[in-house]
Each structure stands twice: as structure tokens, then as C-alpha cells.
Amino acid sequence: xxxxVPVLKIGQVLLVSIQVDLEDQIVLxxxxxxxxxxxxxxxxxxxxxxxxxxxxxxxxxxxxANTAAISRMLDAETVVVGMRPAVAITLVELGLSLGGxxxxxxxxxxxxxxxxxxxxxxxxx
Amino acid sequence: xxxxxxSERLVELLTRDGAVQEQWVAAVAASLGGRISRAELxxxxxxxxxALLQALDxxxxxxxxxxxxxxxxxLVELSRSRARHGFTPTETAVSVFAGKDVLEPTADSTxxxxxxxxxxxxxxxxxxxxxxxAYARTREEIISAQAEQLLELSTPVVKLWEGVVAVPLVGxxxxxxxxxxxxxxxxxxxxxxxxxxxxxxxGVPAVDTEVAQHLLKTVVAAxxxxxxxxISGIRPQIAQTLVALGVQFxxxxxxxxxxxxxxxxxxxxxxxxxxGGDR
Numbered sequence: 319x320x321x322x323v324p325v326l327k328i329g330q331v332l333l334v335s336i337q338v339d340l341e342d343q344i345v346l347x348x349x350x351x352x353x354x355x356x357x358x359x360x361x362x363x364x365x366x367x368x369x370x371x372x373x374x375x376x377x378x379x380x381x382x383a384n385t386a387a388i389s390r391m392l393d394a395e396t397v398v399v400g401m402r403p404a405v406a407i408t409l410v411e412l413g414l415s416l417g418g419x420x421x422x423x424x425x426x427x428x429x430x431x432x433x434x435x436x437x438x439x440x441x442x443x
Numbered sequence: 444x445x446x447x448x449x450s451e452r453l454v455e456l457l458t459r460d461g462a463v464q465e466q467w468v469a470a471v472a473a474s475l476g477g478r479i480s481r482a483e484l485x486x487x488x489x490x491x492x493x494a495l496l497q498a499l500d501x502x503x504x505x506x507x508x509x510x511x512x513x514x515x516x517x518l519v520e521l522s523r524s525r526a527r528h529g530f531t532p533t534e535t536a537v538s539v540f541a542g543k544d545v546l547e548p549t550a551d552s553t554x555x556x557x558x559x560x561x562x563x564x565x566x567x568x569x570x571x572x573x574x575x576x577a578y579a580r581t582r583e584e585i586i587s588a589q590a591e592q593l594l595e596l597s598t599p600v601v602k603l604w605e606g607v608v609a610v611p612l613v614g615x616x617x618x619x620x621x622x623x624x625x626x627x628x629x630x631x632x633x634x635x636x637x638x639x640x641x642x643x644x645x646g647v648p649a650v651d652t653e654v655a656q657h658l659l660k661t662v663v664a665a666x667x668x669x670x671x672x673x674i675s676g677i678r679p680q681i682a683q684t685l686v687a688l689g690v691q692f693x694x695x696x697x698x699x700x701x702x703x704x705x706x707x708x709x710x711x712x713x714x715x716x717x718x719g720g721d722r
Contacts (some may be wrong), residue, residue, distance in 0.1 A: 403630050403632075403668065406667040409664050420669075423633065423636055
């Protein structure tokens with residue numbers, strides 16, 4: 319059985335911290351898990367932490383964009399946090415600008431971003 | 444054997460009246476025009492002269508021979524010091540070739556002497572070329588060392604404000620330099636947790652499509668990491684060039700000066716500004 323990436327719930331936010339090398343099957347499983355968890359928990363925010371991710375390919379890049387699109391369809395905003403410079407450069411060189419995916423430097427800033435969004439949307443903290 | 448006789452004869456010629464070395468030094472000193480001290484020149488050339496005599500004594504006129512290793516080492520040292528002191532290739536080679544001129548056969552030289560001289564001339568030519576090669580190698584080493592230093596010196600990332608870093612770019616941008624700038628800037632964003640970066644290109648004399656492309660990539664990469672990039676210091680000519688080239692910065696914020704960029708970033712991040720700064 320392959321590894322699965324855990325999806326953790328913090329308040330109204332789901333946290334996905336990627337700590338393993340992303341093989342294609344793991345990525346597909348993660349997409350399934352995440353979509354199910356969003357529906358099950360009614361979360362309105364997703365933070366994908368890729369601080370530990372050192373290597374990306376175009377598949378992972380597309381996965382990030384897809385996941386964001388799926389989450390948005392389920393009314394959850396996605397923020398990708400902790401991208402390393404080397405990873406960012408690789409994605410740019412691959413021609414993937416991850417349009418539609420929001421990003422933040424750190425997990426803390428990512429959570430703050432979602433918080434601000436929610437406040438702006440609902441008009442209450 | 445002919446070669447042995449020739450080299451023996453050459454040793455005789457070189458030591459004939461003890462004046463050869465002196466004339467050699469004099470000839471070189473005249474061509475260098477006093478830019479190197481007489482004493483130093485004498486030391487260099489007497490070392491070379493002695494080494495050459497020894498090599499000839501051991502026999503052989505092949506400059507690649509083991510016997511000539513001392514001569515070659517001295518020549519490398521000589522051309523290195525010439526290259527460092529900014530002498531031209533000609534001025535370097537003359538140190539070797541002058542030795543040949545000193546021994547030039549006169550009308551009353553015997554046929555044997557002339558034959559020996561021709562052998563020597565061939566040897567000196569080879570040594571001269573070797574000198575130039577060493578000279579060029581040294582120059583290249585100097586150039587590549589300088590290029591490396593320039594690369595390190597020219598890309599400082601400075602912190603302008605809490606959460607704002609800037610890279611003032613100075614000098615011509617090429618792919619290698621832009622790559623270094625890109626990596627340094629992105630790394631400093633991570634290290635300082637800054638959400639805003641300003642790339643200032645006031646000091647860049649020319650921007651072509653390639654450089655513009657690199658700048659765009661840097662901005663997009665910074666965005667991927669969750670930081671905003673502003674480009675400032677675009678001079679009028681550069682703006683005209685970029686438009687003429689059809690480069691579009693899209694939704695990337697560009698400002699005329701670094702001050703404008705900083706003001707924009709601070710307003711954007713909601714920091715308190717001193718009054719009177721409306722713009």
C-alpha cells in the first residue's frame with residue numbers, strides 16, 4: 319500500500335502538509351481525500367504546505383492548480399504555502415504560473431490570508 | 444651526432460665572452476622602457492640564461508625534453524609576472540626573442556656556427572610561443588577571476604522596511620547574472636519572510652527581450668512563493684525600448700523610481716506613512 323498524505327482539520331481550515339516525495343499515485347489519492355474531506359467537514363479554506371517539497375515536475379504543478387480549482391468549486395479557498403525558491407524557479411521554467419492558486423510565504427501568513435478573506439466575505443470575524 | 448655537436452657549440456657561443464647575458468638584458472631593458480627595474484630583469488634573465496645553458500649542456504634541442512623543465516618553469520613565471528603587470532604580449536615575448544638576436548651570426552661566422560644558430564633560433568621560437576601561451580593563460584585566469592568577483596559583488600539584496608526587500612541591479616544583465624539575482628532574491632524572501640520585493644533597474648544600461656523575460660520569470664516565481672514583486676527605476680529610453688520590443692509586463696506593478704515603489708508597497712501593505720506623501 320502506498321503512503322497517503324494526511325488531511326488535518328483546524329477550525330474551518332483543512333491543512334495538508336506534504337512531507338514525502340510526491341509520486342503520481344499519492345497525488346491522485348490526495349486529490350480524492352481532500353475533495354471528500356471538504357465536503358464532509360464543510361471547510362472553507364485549504365492550506366497546502368509544501369515546505370518539505372524539494373522536487374516538482376509538471377504533474378505536481380498541474381495537481382496544485384487542479385486541487386485549487388476543485389476546492390474552489392466546493393467553496394473552499396486554497397493557499398499554497400512554503401514554496402522553496404528552487405521549486406518556484408522550476409515551475410516558472412516549466413511554464414506553470416499556477417494561475418488561480420493563492421500563495422503565501424509561510425503557514426502562518428497563509429492562515430492569516432484565509433482569515434482575512436473570510437472576514438471580508440462574511441463581514442464578521 | 445649533429446644535434447649534440449650543435450648544442451655543444453651553442454654552449455660555447457653563449458659563454459664565449461661573458462657578454463651575452465649582459466647584451467640580452469640590455470636589449471630587453473630597452474624594449475620595456477624602464478617599466479621594470481634593471482635588477483629584477485637581470486635576476487630573471489640570469490636565471491633563465493643559466494637554466495638554458497644547463498639544458499643545452501645536457502644535450503638536446505627539444506624544448507619539450509625533460510632537460511628543459513627548469514627553463515619552462517622560469518618562462519611560465521616570467522610570463523605570469525608580465526601579464527599581472529599589464530605588459531603586452533609583444534613585450535613579454537621580446538624577453539625571450541632578444542636572446543636570439545644577441546647571438547645573430549656575423550659575416551665572419553663559420554658555416555658550422557650559422558647552422559648551430561639556426562638550431563638555436565628554432566628552439567627560441569618554440570620557447571617564445573610557449574611564453575605567449577603561458578601569458579594568455581594567465582590573462583584568462585585573471586579575467587575569469589574578475590568575472591566571478593563581479594558576480595558576487597553585484598547582487599546585494601537589501602532590506603528596505605519591515606517585510607520589504609530590494610535588489611538594486613547595476614550593470615549589464617546577462618542570463619548567468621539574472622539567474623544569480625533571481626535565486627538570491629527568492630532566498631532572501633524566505634529568510635526574511637518578506638512579502639514584498641522591489642527590483643530596481645536604475646543602474647541597468649540596456650534591457651532586451653531576454654532580460655525582460657528573466658525579470659518576468661523572477662516576478663512570477665516570487666508570486667508562486669507568495670510574495671509581490673515591483674519593478675522600479677525604468678528609465679525613459681528603456682521604457683521606449685521595451686514598448687518597441689513588444690514586451691508587456693501585464694499586471695506587474697512598475698514604478699519610475701525606487702521611492703515610488705517603496706511608497707506603493709507601504710500603502711499596499713497598510714503601513715502608516717508620514718503625511719504629505721500623497722501620490
